[in-house]
Amino acid sequence: xxxxxLWPKQPLLSLLLLLTVALPFLYAxxxxxxxxxxxxxxxxxxxxxxxxxxxxxxAYRLRMRNREVLFAHxxxxxxxxxxxxxxxxxxxxxRDLQGYxxxxxxxxxxxxxxxxxxxxxxxxxxxxxxxxxxxxxxxKIKAGGDGVVERILADICKSLDGIYQKVxxxxxxxxxxxxxxxxxxxxxxxxxxxxxxxxxxxxxxxHESAARIDSNVARLEAIFARRSEAEHALTASASTQLxxxxxxxxxxxxxxxxxxxxxxxxxxxxxxxxDYVTETLRASEVAALVIVLFxxxxxxxxxxxxxxxxxxxLGNITERMRRHLMWVSLVILLVLAGVEVALAVMRDxxxxxDVALKQTLGGAGAVAPAEAGWVTRIPTAGQMILGFTxxxxxxxxxxxxxxxxxxGRVVLGAALVLALRGIGFLLRLAASMAKxxxxxxxxxxxxxxxxxxxxxxxxxxxxxxxxxxxxxxxxGPLPPIPAQPEEAV
Amino acid sequence: xxxxxxxxxxxxxxxLPGCGPQVNRSQAVYVLVDTSGTYAKEVHKARSVVxxxxxxxxxxxxxxxxxxxxxxxxEKDIVAKVTLDRDPIQATSQKRSFGExxxxxxxSAQASGGxxxxxxxxxxxxxxxxxxxxxxxxxxxxxxSDMQEELDHKTVRDxxxxxxxxxxxxxxxxxxxxxxxxxxxxxxxxxxWEQRARAAGASDWxxxxxxxxxxRVFAGRG
Numbered sequence: 001x002x003x004x005x006l007w008p009k010q011p012l013l014s015l016l017l018l019l020t021v022a023l024p025f026l027y028a029x030x031x032x033x034x035x036x037x038x039x040x041x042x043x044x045x046x047x048x049x050x051x052x053x054x055x056x057x058x059a060y061r062l063r064m065r066n067r068e069v070l071f072a073h074x075x076x077x078x079x080x081x082x083x084x085x086x087x088x089x090x091x092x093x094x095r096d097l098q099g100y101x102x103x104x105x106x107x108x109x110x111x112x113x114x115x116x117x118x119x120x121x122x123x124x125x126x127x128x129x130x131x132x133x134x135x136x137x138x139x140k141i142k143a144g145g146d147g148v149v150e151r152i153l154a155d156i157c158k159s160l161d162g163i164y165q166k167v168x169x170x171x172x173x174x175x176x177x178x179x180x181x182x183x184x185x186x187x188x189x190x191x192x193x194x195x196x197x198x199x200x201x202x203x204x205x206x207h208e209s210a211a212r213i214d215s216n217v218a219r220l221e222a223i224f225a226r227r228s229e230a231e232h233a234l235t236a237s238a239s240t241q242l243x244x245x246x247x248x249x250x251x252x253x254x255x256x257x258x259x260x261x262x263x264x265x266x267x268x269x270x271x272x273x274x275d276y277v278t279e280t281l282r283a284s285e286v287a288a289l290v291i292v293l294f295x296x297x298x299x300x301x302x303x304x305x306x307x308x309x310x311x312x313x314l315g316n317i318t319e320r321m322r323r324h325l326m327w328v329s330l331v332i333l334l335v336l337a338g339v340e341v342a343l344a345v346m347r348d349x350x351x352x353x354d355v356a357l358k359q360t361l362g363g364a365g366a367v368a369p370a371e372a373g374w375v376t377r378i379p380t381a382g383q384m385i386l387g388f389t390x391x392x393x394x395x396x397x398x399x400x401x402x403x404x405x406x407x408g409r410v411v412l413g414a415a416l417v418l419a420l421r422g423i424g425f426l427l428r429l430a431a432s433m434a435k436x437x438x439x440x441x442x443x444x445x446x447x448x449x450x451x452x453x454x455x456x457x458x459x460x461x462x463x464x465x466x467x468x469x470x471x472x473x474x475x476g477p478l479p480p481i482p483a484q485p486e487e488a489v
Numbered sequence: 490x491x492x493x494x495x496x497x498x499x500x501x502x503x504x505l506p507g508c509g510p511q512v513n514r515s516q517a518v519y520v521l522v523d524t525s526g527t528y529a530k531e532v533h534k535a536r537s538v539v540x541x542x543x544x545x546x547x548x549x550x551x552x553x554x555x556x557x558x559x560x561x562x563x564e565k566d567i568v569a570k571v572t573l574d575r576d577p578i579q580a581t582s583q584k585r586s587f588g589e590x591x592x593x594x595x596x597s598a599q600a601s602g603g604x605x606x607x608x609x610x611x612x613x614x615x616x617x618x619x620x621x622x623x624x625x626x627x628x629x630x631x632x633x634s635d636m637q638e639e640l641d642h643k644t645v646r647d648x649x650x651x652x653x654x655x656x657x658x659x660x661x662x663x664x665x666x667x668x669x670x671x672x673x674x675x676x677x678x679x680x681x682w683e684q685r686a687r688a689a690g691a692s693d694w695x696x697x698x699x700x701x702x703x704x705r706v707f708a709g710r711g
Contacts, residue, residue: 265577272575274549276512346578353581361540361588 019448026445027452034442041438048431055424059417066413067231071223073406074234078220082213089209096202107195110188117185121178135160238410245403252397256292259340259390262383264288266346292394295336299395301329309402333391340387348380517551517625518542519616521609522568522598523634524556529603534661534700535633536595540588541703542631548573548580551623554591555612557634558604560644562611568594572623609638610646617652628655635663636682653690658706660697 005014026033138156141149222230268284275283303309305326314322446453520542522535539554546552553570555561569590573580609632620628630652636659640646659682668675683694697706 268548269576269578272548273577273580274515274547274573274575276514278512279514350577350581353578357581357585357588358544360585361544 023449023452026449027456030445030449033445037438037441037445041434041441044434045431045438048427048434052424052427052431055420055427059420059424062413062420063417066410066417067226069413070231070234070238070410071226073410074230074237075220075223078216078223082216082220085209085213085216089206089213092202092205092209103195103199107192110192110195114185114188114192117181117188121181235410235414238407241403241407242411245400245407248400249397249404252394252400255390255393256296256397258386259295259394260285260288260292262347262387262390263291263340263343265350266343267291269346269350291336291339295333295391296394296397298329298333298336299391300398300401301325302333302395303398305329309398311398311402311405333395337388337391340391341384344383344387345380348383513624513626515549515551515623515625516546516627516629517620517623518546518553518629518631519620520552520554520631520633521561521612521616522554522556523607523609523632524558524598524603525605525607525639526603528607528635528663529598529601531633531661531663532595532598536591538631538633538660538700538703539591542707543584543588545707546573546580546584548575548577551625552587553616553619554594555615556594556598557607557609557612559606559608559641560611561608562615564615566612566615567619570619606641606644607634607637607639608644608646609634609636610640610648610650611644613652614648614650617650617655620655621651630655630657632657632659633661634659635665636678637665650685650689652686653692655691656693656695657686657691658695658697660706661700662696662698 005011006017007014135156138153141153219230219233223234264282264285267288268282271283271287273282273284277283277286300309300311304312304314305322314325317325520535520539522532523529524532539552542552549572551570551572553567555567558566569587571583571587573583613630613632616630620630638646659679662679664672664675668678679696686694695706
């Protein structure tokens with residue numbers, strides 16, 4: 001750099017002189033330099049724009065593909081839900097319709113019985129006999145002090161009192177009977193009420209199922225109509241599913257790790273304690289891992305054959321083969337669980353022997369074995385139970401795994417679309433920066449050679465009449481940088 | 490068909506650890522215990538060291554304990570040797586038996602008193618032979634001695650020793666009365682042994698006198 005300076009101790013002055021000398025050359029080279037800058041800017045921005053467009057189109061195609069997958073998956077899930085709901089409704093209707101004639105007959109019998117009882121309770125005692133009118137006529141006779149009449153009337157009164165008592169007693173008995181009939185109503189009323197409540201409950205259940213089916217059908221229609229709200233709902237649902245299934249799988253992973261630790265030590269007795277597959281990985285640990293993975297695999301097959309999951313395309317196998325697969329998986333799982341129980345016992349023995357050895361080597365001498373009571377057996381029993389239970393618990397990991405895979409594909413696809421769009425945006429930004437940078441460089445060049453340009457403008461103004469505008473000469477004052485064709489996005 | 494193929498693949502994966510390529514990570518340890526002269530009274534410390542080493546060994550590892558006497562280049566001087574079984578329960582049983590043998594040796598060595606001369610070189614030659622024969626990846630020779638060699642005039646030990654790949658640890662190198670008079674004798678003695686060991690191809694040479702922290706010496710395998 002110093003070689004360019006005439007007076008290295010005065011760099012500013014040297015640079016100024018250098019610029020003054022260079023200015024005519026820079027002015028002369030203005031047109032090709034401006035062209036070069038513009039071409040460079042285009043050479044940079046055009047590929048960037050192409051890249052941005054490619055990323056944008058790929059993101060769009062991927063989004064469309066994700067959308068189709070999402071809709072397909074969502075519609076499949078909804079169809080299955082609707083099918084299950086319809087099965088429930090069908091079962092409910094079938095069950096209730098089967099029992100409905102009997103229920104109706106029972107209800108009708110009870111209503112008939114109630115009607116009969118009601119009619120009987122409404123029966124009134126027979127009207128008073130005709131002699132009552134005669135008595136009424138006799139009652140109009142005035143006593144008038146006639147002793148015979150008085151005696152006759154007294155006899156009649158006495159007789160009537162007796163008859164009255166009898167009639168009243170009869171009347172009360174009749175009413176009591178009616179009350180008893182009415183009392184017998186109660187159980188029938190209750191039974192009828194219960195029957196009607198049951199009917200109402202069934203109807204309500206049907207109504208709720210119908211409402212659910214309606215709701216799911218509406219969602220299915222939204223999916224078929226490819227509505228964006230359905231897409232958003234399905235994406236949000238997939239994210240939630242991924243989170244929940246991930247959490248469940250994390251728990252399952254913890255269980256698998258416990259299982260692994262439980263069998264890795266005793267596996268050394270089977271595959272060799274001092275064998276290493278790699279520098280740090282023991283063969284026994286690999287074998288234990290394989291056992292755990294094998295259990296998980298059998299669990300997957302079991303869940304698949306039980307139709308709890310749908311990870312493998314088993315639609316082409318017959319029902320008989322599916323049952324065989326289920327039994328084979330279950331038997332292998334049982335065998336592995338049994339092996340784990342045995343390994344758990346062996347692990348306990350190895351640890352006990354190791355502890356005893358270390359006590360002996362440590363100088364404690366031969367330690368008397370602890371009394372083999374049931375309390376000392378608890379850890380062994382616990383390990384055995386764990387060893388038997390964990391393989392079956394691991395089998396259920398197939399369900400969250402399926403959800404994780406299905407929802408993971410959607411979430412991963414959405415994340416990929418976002419990433420592609422982000423890259424596209426960055427490329428577009430870089431293209432714009434390159435384009436504007438080219439313009440800026442051209443303008444900066446003109447700023448550097450502003451003095452010759454000013455002289456040129458002055459000369460042009462002197463030579464050209466003010467009223468007649470002329471075209472600027474070649475390399476004239478500030479020709480605009482050719483605009484780049486706008487990329488259609 | 491796909492299912493059957495999957496089942497077969499799973500079965501193959503289960504059998505893979507049993508027949509796949511294996512890495513030799515076994516180790517062999519040879520403990521040379523000086524029973525000569527006044528050092529014989531240190532044998533109980535050697536027993537602790539052997540017990541510690543025994544506790545760190547894994548199935549497939551080898552261990553031998555030999556004594557240093559007036560002439561030590563002999564299999565008869567190997568007190569006990571074992572290569573642990575691959576079965577951990579069996580290995581534990583072997584360790585227990587080995588510990589008992591060492592206890593009996595320690596008691597007898599203390600009771601019988603020390604030998605007249607100290608043939609460390611002969612013991613080292615015997616140890617190298619044993620360690621190379623084991624084929625272990627990591628070979629360690631522990632010399633429990635004051636490293637003061639004394640040979641009778643008939644014994645010839647100025648021979649080249651082959652100690653390639655053997656790590657040598659001199660444990661509990663006690664200072665003699667003469668070392669107390671002139672410490673240069675002690676350092677000179679150790680330097681001489683180190684030079685000899687390294688010239689013979691030993692991969693490492695260490696002197697450890699702190700027996701309280703043996704885990705620092707035997708940390709890790711190899």
